[in-house]
Amino acid sequence: MKDFKYVGTRPIRHDGLDKVTGRANYGADFALPGMLYGAVLRSPHAHARIVSIDTKAAEAMPGVKAVITGDDIPENFAKVAIGGEGTFDMHDMGDNALAHGKALYNGHAVAAVAAVSLEAAQEAAVRIEVVYEPLEPVLSIDRALAADAPILHENLVEGQGPTNVAARMELKRGDLDAGFAEADVVIEREFRTPMAHQGYIEPHACVARYGEDGRVLVWCTTQGPFLVRDACAAILGLDGSKIKVISSEIGGGFGGKIPVYLEPLAIALSRKANRPVKMVMTRDEVFRATGPTSGTKVVMKLGAKRDGTLVAAHASMWYEAGAYRGSPFGAGAMCCLAAYKIPNFFIEAYDVVVNKPKVAAYRAPGSPASTFATESLVDEIARTLGLDPIDLRLKNAVAEGDNAPYGPAYGPIGLKQVLEAARNHPHWTAPLAPNQGRGIACGFWFNAGLSSSATVTLDGDGSAAVVTGNPDIGGTRVAQALMVAEELGIPVDRVRPIVADTDSVGFTDVTGGSRVCYATGMAVIAAARDVCDQLRARAAKIWDIDPASVEWEDGRAVPPDGADGRGPLTVAELAAKIGHTGGPIVGRASVNAPMAGPGFGAHICDLEVDVETGRSIVVRYTAIQDAGKAVHPDFVEGQMQGGASQGIGMALNEEYIYNASGVMENAGFLDYRMPVASDLPMIDTVIVEVPNPLHPYGVRGVGETPIVPPLAAVANAMRDATGIRFTELPLSPPRVLEGLSARTTEDRDAWRPSTYQAV
């Protein structure tokens, strides 16, 4: 393994100063002269036919400059696959931006207004007269699948007629019946998780200007400026080459800032009003009208031999897509058994439309819910067989050469090393207090590769700039600067990392899929090596020797042995001469990485349960993960801690709560209960490094895997603390209290305290 000089150190991030002084500009911090403000009228109904929209009264309001409805967004039936985390149906994206004929969820945009002030726009929006014909809302998977269920999309047809099931997929291996026949223990449960939101603190925001020449400027908070460009062009029927997107600093995304919501509306309003238009969502709008992750139902059966060998698995899973097709059901199916060698399995997964907001990617989309089922059952099997849960996992854990459930053989992966690290961690054997329990669970995510571009420019003073197209959501600027520093052999603070707009850098896929440090990092390293190659040629020119004989070592051009009197030349020495040796040096590279190195993690959770109130609190937590190579360990640990925290939120409290008519009842941070500082302990981290051979430094994506294990780690700890196997999340106090009160005296007597508890 290569020795690194800069990679693996923890320098202060380049954008840090602006972010601790309030100077960094986020989505809502931008303004243009003559700017109007936009507001959106949203459907109060979960499912309704739009009979008519009358905008005359709104248009007559003082200060109103433009009103748009679905008529201003052409119905586009093209299917365009863009973006890094799934494909997008342009018709659905346009229809989601502004409804055409039918409102499909509470919060669905129906019309929008631009006016001279936000207040004027909001007042005008409520004067738009919409006549709705309310329809029965479809609010659950079970209702969506019923024979007499209302149909969301008449054109969604399967077999005999319209359906709410948008897609189905299956994965299988071996002989399921023979597998279960071999099993000494078979456990089956039905698991449920509710819709949950990414919960980024910054609401969606943008400013758009449609110019007289048809050129469009969009400033917005997004994970993918190129995706905003291409999506807006497709939705509005514009020429994408005329749209320039400048991504602001981004205040969290987790997948939720991949789709476009406000941007096409702001462009359409600006085109109509001939003025720039700013739009910012309220928190209520973020909850009701952006893309959370799916509510799910997973029925899973797992069989094992007495020695703990897993022999068969059968899973059926249904994922809510929200109002339009496209849940992460496929990823859910592919991820749920990814950690284990199971010779016989059958997995079927369904994409189900319901009258809720269209789901978006949320950190390892699809994996947490299905893995919750697997890891809960693995825990139950270990208990039934009296085996240590880590031993059982190690016995079945996949390693290099094993096939993933979705086909290909794994390259070098770190699951076993992660589990060994968990077993060796002092947390695993620490004593527990009464009413505490301990759980462990594993998690997997594929990670993405895809396309990225980068340029590295060398200045005469020996400093360098690195230009990429990924909004920096969690420290990727400094990671890229570390890579340039490593290649060029110059200090990290001599590298200026820049996130460019869509006119100023080559196409780059979204900041998502845990791909920035990996794939964009590969482009950055290649661009830096291009600079090094050019520097070798410059050194050869100075020395008047063959460029092929010059080596690049430790940030210096080194002449061949016997080049008498010629010492190595550093980047600074070579840079000082570039004016005389051939002019400016620009390195450039692009990558199209079809694959990435998968990431495995394991989390240990200690939970304390208040048996009188049902409230539980995480008292100790350890996250262990294979990062391949941690470029900036602070931000790798940060991803692990943040993902763990979001997963703990999903496990304990977070859920979309709907009333019977499909109106979301907790669309605010008071009632949608995300973890706060006093809810959590320090989150200990162990970074395991099994190098990923696809990346020059061994890097693998780290951002998404850490949200996968917590759901089951928490539920397994709850099982350990209370003896109750909860299969529906969240484990909020009312649900836990209900479970505790349902315990029979026999249950309680049969229940032994946690094996970790000091007697």
Next chain:
Amino acid sequence: MAKVHVRTTINGEEKEFLCEPADSLLGALRDAVGLTGTKEGCTTGDCGACSVLMDGRLVPSCLVLAAEVQGRTVTTIEGIANGHALHPVQQKFLEHGALQCGICTPGFIVAAKALLDTRPNPTEVETRYWLAGNLCRCTGYDKIIRAVLDAAAALRPEA
């Protein structure tokens, strides 16, 4: 309705602005005064991204009327550093990598300064409860708490 004329002191400088009677301090700071470091996350007082100090007291500026700061002093994130020197909380946030996306960072730094102004030696638990009004979705709070405790240590005179 006529606009309200407000005279106030923001980050040590006298300021005047006009606002609607119903405008929040958050809106006035961002739009009328032009200090966009104070962030909007919810406008319901639940996320803490808009935290400022009013006469030294920590408040969510989304729940304070702009007109209420008449004759008072307001400190925003832009006023936390002392000239060219960062406040220790700011410095420790950088050193600990206590931010990822950074949108909650101004609110956390203002809230943490308010804590350390009155309680120079907080425990981890006290710090967690004091900062429970500030939401961070990226970090899991671990590095934030460490940064604040480290800043407290840096601020205390040598024993």
